[in-house]
Amino acid sequence: MGKFSEQYIEYIDLTETNLYDMTDEFAATPYGPGKWLRKEVLGHLIDSAANNHARFIAAQFSKELVFNTYDENLWVQAQNYKDESWKDLISLWANYNMHIIHLLDSIPEDTLTEPREVHNLDVICYEKPSPDEPATLEYLISDYFEHMQHHLIQIFS
16 A cells, blocks of 8 residues: 555545435535535535646646646536436545545655645645745645545535
């Protein structure tokens, strides 16, 4: 097992089990007034996985950590997550993240920790680092999982 497997596989497995315990009807309710449906929150996490999957690969071959942004509301709306099967969304989210963990375990340590002077992590990250300080791919990965945990708390609220 690699560094990321040890940290996150059990978390993904346990979360997947707990998500399957939710009914489709509950998943089709917003987590708060005027907020996304729980299905849409999980859909957003799938979108985050897709975008960050590409970032994690591209970052291995660049001296910079500069990535495109995306409009999360438009992505959620365009994919109509509210009408998708809750079980299918859970399965896609869990399997995609297991693949991402596999990818992360394949990245050499020096690539993870190499300071990158040029980055836009202050724009794309959940916990924004200073734009004036170097950033690492390891920071981006850690932020990805913090962002995920933030939204999973919303789903379970």
